Amino acid sequence: MNVIKAKSFTENGLDTRRKFSFGSIGVWTALFLLIGAPVLCFLTLGVSPRLFQQGPEWFTLKYVHEAFQGFAGRAIFNSLWVATVVSIFAVSIATSMAWVIHRTNIGARRFWAVAMWLLLLLPTWMMTLGWTDLLQPVGGLQALGINCSYIYHEFFGPLGIVVVLTTAALPFSYFIITAGLQGLGPEFEDAARIHGANKIQTFKTVLPIISPAILSAIAVSFAETISDFGVADTLGYHAHFPLATFILFKAISSYPANFSVAAVVAAVLILSIVPPITLQSRVMRKNTFAVLSGRTRTPRVREFRKGPRVLATTIVATVFVVAIGVPVLGAVMTSFISGQSFYGGHLHLTLLYYREIFNPPSAGKSLGTPLLLSDQLGFVVASCTGAFAVVMARRLVTKVGGLSQRITDIFLLGSIAIPGVVLAIGYIFFYNLSFITHHVINLYETLPLLIIALIASSLPGQTRFMAGPVSQIQPSLSEAARVHGAGRFTAWRTTNLPLMSRVLLWGWLLTFTKTISELAIATILFPPSQEPASVTIQNYLANFNTGAGTAMTVMTLLEMLGIIVIALGIYRLVTPRGWRRIGWRGIQS
Amino acid sequence: MKLTTLKLNGLRKKTIAVSAALAVASLSLVSLTAGAASNPGFVLYSAQGYDQQAVDAFNATHPGFTVTLKDDSTGPLLTDVQAEGNNPKWGALWVDGAIPFAHLDQIGMLVKNSAPKVAFNTLGKANLPADGSFSPTGVTETGVLCYDTAQVSASNLPSKWTDLLTTQYALGMNDPSVSGPTFPLIAGVFSKLSNLPFNATTAQVKAAITKGEAFYQNIAQKTQGGLVVNPTNGVTLGAMQNQAVGMATIQGSACYSKTLGSYKTLGEKYLDASMELPGVIGIDAKMPAIVRADAAKFVAWLYTPAGQLAMRTGDPTGDSLFWPVVGSTLANPIIPNITTTNPYAINPYTWAPYETQINNWFDSNFVG
Numbered sequence: 001m002n003v004i005k006a007k008s009f010t011e012n013g014l015d016t017r018r019k020f021s022f023g024s025i026g027v028w029t030a031l032f033l034l035i036g037a038p039v040l041c042f043l044t045l046g047v048s049p050r051l052f053q054q055g056p057e058w059f060t061l062k063y064v065h066e067a068f069q070g071f072a073g074r075a076i077f078n079s080l081w082v083a084t085v086v087s088i089f090a091v092s093i094a095t096s097m098a099w100v101i102h103r104t105n106i107g108a109r110r111f112w113a114v115a116m117w118l119l120l121l122l123p124t125w126m127m128t129l130g131w132t133d134l135l136q137p138v139g140g141l142q143a144l145g146i147n148c149s150y151i152y153h154e155f156f157g158p159l160g161i162v163v164v165l166t167t168a169a170l171p172f173s174y175f176i177i178t179a180g181l182q183g184l185g186p187e188f189e190d191a192a193r194i195h196g197a198n199k200i201q202t203f204k205t206v207l208p209i210i211s212p213a214i215l216s217a218i219a220v221s222f223a224e225t226i227s228d229f230g231v232a233d234t235l236g237y238h239a240h241f242p243l244a245t246f247i248l249f250k251a252i253s254s255y256p257a258n259f260s261v262a263a264v265v266a267a268v269l270i271l272s273i274v275p276p277i278t279l280q281s282r283v284m285r286k287n288t289f290a291v292l293s294g295r296t297r298t299p300r301v302r303e304f305r306k307g308p309r310v311l312a313t314t315i316v317a318t319v320f321v322v323a324i325g326v327p328v329l330g331a332v333m334t335s336f337i338s339g340q341s342f343y344g345g346h347l348h349l350t351l352l353y354y355r356e357i358f359n360p361p362s363a364g365k366s367l368g369t370p371l372l373l374s375d376q377l378g379f380v381v382a383s384c385t386g387a388f389a390v391v392m393a394r395r396l397v398t399k400v401g402g403l404s405q406r407i408t409d410i411f412l413l414g415s416i417a418i419p420g421v422v423l424a425i426g427y428i429f430f431y432n433l434s435f436i437t438h439h440v441i442n443l444y445e446t447l448p449l450l451i452i453a454l455i456a457s458s459l460p461g462q463t464r465f466m467a468g469p470v471s472q473i474q475p476s477l478s479e480a481a482r483v484h485g486a487g488r489f490t491a492w493r494t495t496n497l498p499l500m501s502r503v504l505l506w507g508w509l510l511t512f513t514k515t516i517s518e519l520a521i522a523t524i525l526f527p528p529s530q531e532p533a534s535v536t537i538q539n540y541l542a543n544f545n546t547g548a549g550t551a552m553t554v555m556t557l558l559e560m561l562g563i564i565v566i567a568l569g570i571y572r573l574v575t576p577r578g579w580r581r582i583g584w585r586g587i588q589s
Numbered sequence: 590m591k592l593t594t595l596k597l598n599g600l601r602k603k604t605i606a607v608s609a610a611l612a613v614a615s616l617s618l619v620s621l622t623a624g625a626a627s628n629p630g631f632v633l634y635s636a637q638g639y640d641q642q643a644v645d646a647f648n649a650t651h652p653g654f655t656v657t658l659k660d661d662s663t664g665p666l667l668t669d670v671q672a673e674g675n676n677p678k679w680g681a682l683w684v685d686g687a688i689p690f691a692h693l694d695q696i697g698m699l700v701k702n703s704a705p706k707v708a709f710n711t712l713g714k715a716n717l718p719a720d721g722s723f724s725p726t727g728v729t730e731t732g733v734l735c736y737d738t739a740q741v742s743a744s745n746l747p748s749k750w751t752d753l754l755t756t757q758y759a760l761g762m763n764d765p766s767v768s769g770p771t772f773p774l775i776a777g778v779f780s781k782l783s784n785l786p787f788n789a790t791t792a793q794v795k796a797a798i799t800k801g802e803a804f805y806q807n808i809a810q811k812t813q814g815g816l817v818v819n820p821t822n823g824v825t826l827g828a829m830q831n832q833a834v835g836m837a838t839i840q841g842s843a844c845y846s847k848t849l850g851s852y853k854t855l856g857e858k859y860l861d862a863s864m865e866l867p868g869v870i871g872i873d874a875k876m877p878a879i880v881r882a883d884a885a886k887f888v889a890w891l892y893t894p895a896g897q898l899a900m901r902t903g904d905p906t907g908d909s910l911f912w913p914v915v916g917s918t919l920a921n922p923i924i925p926n927i928t929t930t931n932p933y934a935i936n937p938y939t940w941a942p943y944e945t946q947i948n949n950w951f952d953s954n955f956v957g
Contacts, residue, residue, distance in 0.1 A: 053674045071953045136831045237820060240956065253664040254766040254948055255689050257671045365641075428672040437676060445632070445659075445678050524668065528632050528659035535661075542662065543823045543907075 024404070027391065034456040035415050038426030039270075045429070046263035052429055054259050063260035067268070072251075072261065075242035076268055079226055082158070082243065083272070086165045087173075087221035091214055093166070093319065094173035095207075098181055100312055104302045107313040115320045120171035120510065121560060122324065123517040125230030126553055127164050129541070130327025131155065132234070133334035133550060140333035157239040164235065165225050167323035172224055172461075173217035179468040180213025212280075219276035220464065223416035226269050229520055244269055245419050252425060259425070266422040273417040277410055328557070335551040353551035360548070365536050367552050371559065374516045374533040377447075378563075381454045382511035386504055388455070389462040390470070396463060397471035415460035420520030427453050427525060450525045450532075457521055458511045465510065469503040498579045505571050512567075513560045630654035631680025631880045633887070634670065636663040636769070637868060639903025640683065646899040647890055654883050662821075663769035670698075675875065681884040683726070683870040685840075686769050687716065688776070688944060690723040690871050691937035699723060700872040700881055705889040712927065713914030715934050716867040723871035726891050727900060727911035730863040730930060731770040732777055733841035735826070739854040740835035749861040750778060754807055759815050761828055761837030764956055766948040767820040770840045770866050775947060776940040777864030777933055778804070787936050794939060802950060809955060818955045826852065840866065841930075842910045845923060862933035868911060 041052070046063055049055030068076065101112050134140045135152045142148065155163070192205040207214075232243035244265050251262035304312060336349050357367045395408055430436070432444040443449040473496055481491035497504075519534045526532055533556055540549030572580070633644060633656050644658045659666070663684045670679060670693075677698070682690075693699050704721035716725035736746060740758075747756045765771040779785075779801030785793055809816040817834040819825040822843035828834050830852060844857040870891070872884045890896045892915045901909050901921060912920045912927045920927075 054671075071949075071956070237956075242956070250766050250952070253668050254945070255664075255667045255671075255769075255772075256692060256945060257668055258945070259672070425668070425672055428669065432673055432676050432678070434676045444673075523661070523665055528657045531660070539662070541823075542821055545823075546827065 027395065030388070031411065034452065034459065035411075035418070035423070038423060038430040038453075038456075039266075039418055040426075041429040041433075042259075042422055042426035043263050043267050043270075045259045046261075046267055049260045052259075063258075064264050067261050067264035071242060072247045072265065075247040076244045076265065078236075078242060079232075079244035079269070080272060082161060082165065083222050083226040086162055086169055086225045087218045087276075089162070089166045090169035090221045090225075091173045091177070091217045094170055094217060095177050095210075095214065097170075097316060097319065098174055098177045099203075100316060102178060102181055104304055104309075104312065106304065106309055106316060108317075112316055112320065115324060116171050116174050117506075119167065119320070119323050120175075121513040121517075121564075122168075122327070122557075123230060123514070123519075124164060124168045124228055125234065125519060125538075126331065126517065126557070127168065127327040128231055128234040129550065129553060130330035131160065131164065132330070133546075134326060134330030140330055140337065156235060158241055161231055161235050161239065161241060161243075163322070164231050165228060168228065168231075169221040169224050170319075170323065172220050175465070176217040176220060176468070177210065177213050180210040215276075215280040219273065219280055219413055220416065222276050223273050223413060224461075226272055227417045227419045229419055229421060245421070248419060249421055252421060262422075262425075266419065269419065270414050270417050273414050277413055331550050331554055331557075335547065335554045337547075353547040354555070356548040357552055357555055365531070365539070367533060367536060367555065370531050370533040370536040371516075371556065373530060375559075375563070377451060377454065377532060378512040378515040380451055381458060381515045382508045384451070385455050385458045385462050385511045386508050388459055389466050389507065390500070390504070392459065392463040393466035393470040396467045412460040412463050416464075420457055420518065421524065423453060423457055424521040424524035445527045447527055447530060450522070450527065453521050453525055454515050454518060457518065458514060462507055462511055465507055466500075466503055469500060473499050498576075501571070501575055501579045505567065509564050509567055512563065516556065516560060628654040628879060628883065630656055631876065631883050631887075632657045632659055632678055633681050633683060633884075634659050634661075634666045634679040635683040636661060636666055636685065637683055637900075637904075638908030639900050642903030643891065643896065643899040646895060647887055650895070651886065651890070656883075656887055664767060667769075677873050677875050679873055680876050680880045681870055681872050681887065683868070684769060685729065685866050685868050686773050687718075687723065687725070687867055687869050687937035688773060688941050689769075690869050691718070691941040692944075693871065694718070694720070694722040695938070695941065698874055700874045700885075703872045703881075703885060703888065705885070705892055707889070707892040708916050709914055710916060712865075712912055712932075716865065716869075716914065718938075723869050724888055725867035725914045726870055727868045727913055728927070728932075729770075729866050729868070729908075729911050730841045730859075730927075730932065731774040731866045732838050732860070732862065732864045733844055733930075734836055734858040734860055735829070735839050735841075735844035736836035736856050736858065737829050737832075737854050738856055740829075740832055743856065743858070746836065746858055747860065748858075750781060750804075752860075754804070754811065758835045759817055760808055761817045761819065761825050761834035761839075763822060763825055763839060764818050764820050765944075765951055768822065770822070772940075772944050772948065773866055773935065773937075774838060774864050775801070775805075775951070776943075777862060777935050779947075780935050780940075781862040781933060787934070787939075789936070789939055794943065798943065798947065805951075806954065816955055826855075829855075841924075842908060845906075845910045859930040861931055863930045865932050865934045867914070868908075 044051055045054055047061065048057070048059055049063075050058050066072070097112075097116075100106055101109055106112075135148050135155055136142075154160070188206050188209060189202050192202040197205060227245065229245045229249060232246035233249065235241075236243045236246055248262045248265040248269075251258040251265070335353050336351070360366050392408070392412070396405065396412070398405060427449060428444065431449055436442075437444060443452070477495040477499075478491045481495050482488070486494065516532075517534055518532075519538060522532045522534050523538070526535055533552070537549055537552045537556065540546075540552060631654075633640070635658060637643075640658055640660055644656050648655055659669075659679070663686070666682065666684060667689055670677065670682060673679070682693075690699065694701075699722040702721040704717055704724040709717060709725075712728050713725055716728060734746065736743070745757065747753050753760055762774070763771040765775055779797045780789075782804055783793070783797035783800055785797050789797070805816065817828060817837075819828050822839045825834075825837045825839055826843065829837060838860075841857060841863065844855060870888055872881055872888065874881075876884070891900065897913060897915070900911070901913075903909055905921070910921050910924050912924070
């Protein structure tokens with residue numbers, strides 16, 4: 001290590017001789033323009049509405065007081081406890097599932113890993129739509145003659161909100177904890193067992209070793225949950241259970257809009273991520289968790305006997321049936337069941353709604369053009385985000401980053417808690433400033449601004465997603481290439497790229513699919529006459545065209561799956577065989 | 590082994606070529622609009638169901654400039670308008686309800702006397718502001734009692750607003766802070782219950798608000814779940830289909846459209862007042878003169894036979910079900926003569942200042 005420091009290289013090959021390199025300035029400028037400036041503009045409205053011609057006061061705290069009163073105050077409280085409960089549930093379930101899937105011989109291990117990816121790609125508004133379609137009194141189950149009114153009333157309340165949000169947070173926790181488990185060789189479990197520990201005691205002994213991953217998963221799950229709008233707008237509203245993101249949205253979408261209260265609520269959401277980050281930092285500072293080494297052995301798979309194996313497989317299958325099966329089944333059923341079924345007493349299946357997708361009724365819109373636009377947006381956003389996320393991930397995992405690294409970490413984690421609607425409105429306030437539109441660049445109401453906002457929305461999550469795999473790459477690889485005369489890019493291309501090719505591919509697919517289903521930013525920033533698919537679908541659903549809207553949702557999901565299959569196929573054709581054998585694995589078994 | 594020396598076979602090369610072509614095609618999105626033309630046209634922010642047909646018809650016959658449409662729900666469009674503030678991008682705004690326009694007029698965002706000099710009929714004149722800062726393009730009604738005959742008996746339905754206090758059925762309605770047509774409905778109910786004059790004094794309005802709030806509180810407390818609130822017309826109709834509620838006071842055109850569509854058991858009834866909800870268009874005062882002139886041409890065209898035809902036929906099961914405001918243009922025969930619906934007009938300038946207060950009260954009592 002001393003030798004490396006003498007050469008002024010970090011473990012990831014970064015030159016540390018210059019404290020303030022042009023690269024650092026470039027990265028922070030980009031982050032400022034992408035996230036910092038728009039969000040700051042919006043948050044400033046909470047205390048100074050006059051700065052953006054939204055009220056008479058240059059400085060006031062009255063909106064802070066207003067945000068904590070009555071309805072809004074209750075919503076903030078609800079969001080905080082729901083996010084706490086959800087993050088605990090999600091991490092508990094994810095830890096158990098990660099261990100069972102990766103460390104035991106349960107059935108269909110590879111399939112469950114694929115299913116977790118599918119769950120990650122499913123947006124919460126689609127999940128809620130599926131649950132609603134299935135359970136509502138005039139829904140899929142009722143059309144089949146199954147009375148589900150009791151479950152319906154229970155589900156449309158805090159219970160349903162926690163269930164849907166837990167299933168949405170589950171994959172984030174799962175992938176973080178899976179990465180942590182990979183560095184955990186069998187020697188720790190063996191040591192515990194040798195000293196007489198039973199299986200539960202062994203688990204309790206080993207668990208603290210992966211506490212950095214667990215704490216990171218809690219922080220990310222908390223941030224993802226507290227910033228979710230899809231569930232707040234649907235289940236939360238109908239259950240008379242207000243959540244902060246919905247209050248924020250209402251304050252913005254009312255007329256006259258109350259941007260100042262919305263800004264205060266947004267600030268509370270962003271600040272609420274501080275406790276999980278602080279907890280994580282304190283634990284990390286107190287103890288050392290360095291268990292990874294070049295001699296870490298491949299984890300041993302526990303062999304269940306037949307009975308426990310069937311039981312464990314059934315439990316895992318049940319989790320996925322609840323998380324993916326029910327909502328997808330609900331959406332698919334509704335898209336094929338005619339509205340007549342609910343009155344005539346007989347089940348009428350129809351393809352009418354699928355015909356309406358591309359041949360809509362007179363005033364409706366076809367899904368074709370919006371979906372094509374969404375695909376293009378997804379392609380550009382995923383590619384740009386992927387490139388930027390690699391740069392950010394390298395900065396995040398550098399061992400000598402110091403204060404800058406910690407600020408980057410907190411900035412990115414805090415950014416996950418920024419609701420999409422806040423980012424979008426912040427973009428209007430910043431990029432539509434008279435000075436910027438007249439003297440710098442006029443981007444407002446153009447596709448490039450929508451693209452930039454979508455990149456800003458994806459970047460924090462994507463960076464954290466890539467940080468784990470990037471940290472596992474030995475810096476000696478690129479150092480060796482540099483010693484042999486390779487330039488920085490050539491060294492990265494010939495050493496890191498093969499190892500990272502799969503994480504880049506899965507990261508690209510994740511951003512691509514999330515971009516297609518993204519709603520909050522698209523609704524506010526789409527340019528005239530260029531409507532993305534998510535906005536078109538939502539307009540159908542909001543205007544009581546549930547059948548066509550649901551069919552469009554199913555078609556969009558199928559299209560996403562198709563793109564994933566094509567992308568994986570291209571990867572297989574284009575990359576050398578060796579690339580597929582090394583480095584991070586998207587689907588591990 | 591040097592990776593650069595790996596040989597790619599033919600298929601791999603073709604795949605890379607196709608992928609690269611797709612990438613280049615997608616990158617075309619990044620290009621910005623070309624420099625300003627001599628007449629840039631204008632952007633129309635609209636929530637009307639027939640707006641695309643109207644814009645297409647106008648652009649096809651007016652080659653001098655192009656109207657670019659931003660079609661969305663009323664809420665997001667008004668959010669954009671407010672967030673854009675003094676650097677707006679909209680040339681004209683076209684949504685249902687005059688109250689937001691009254692507010693925009695009061696803060697100097699609308700071109701005064703922009704209403705075209707056309708032969709407005711009685712309905713049009715009733716919804717035309719004195720300073721001509723916006724123009725009614727058609728009238729629908731909100732506060733129409735929409736009901737499901739599978740759940741409620743038509744003979745037991747109320748006939749007057751005050752009958753809602755004694756009817757056995759729960760009442761559905763929309764959330765005024767989400768649904769554009771709902772604040773005019775509430776303002777109309779408050780106004781009707783106190784028989785307010787069109788130009789009521791502040792004291793009269795405040796008294797009417799107190800009485801109106803008590804009215805809705807009583808409906809909500811009449812039975813458990815006496816008032817069922819959903820965000821918008823579509824969701825309220827969905828709740829009715831789900832049998833969460835048997836009747837609701839919503840926008841009439843939403844109720845007709847479903848009578849024509851798949852919801853066969855839906856019916857509508859007019860109480861002793863149905864609040865007029867004009868479709869309104871206004872021109873942005875902050876735009877350059879050329880843009881304002883273009884927008885004025887489009888507004889004037891809407892009242893021509895071609896414009897009226899596009900509006901009447903563009904969304905035949907939805908927003909096209911309006912009562913015209915010019916000359917002797919006929920409404921769609923599906924909707925009744927407006928005189929049989931007990932039309933009731935409110936003064937948007939009177940009620941605009943109370944929108945935030947009333948919406949906050951409603952949310953605190955019936956949404957949370």
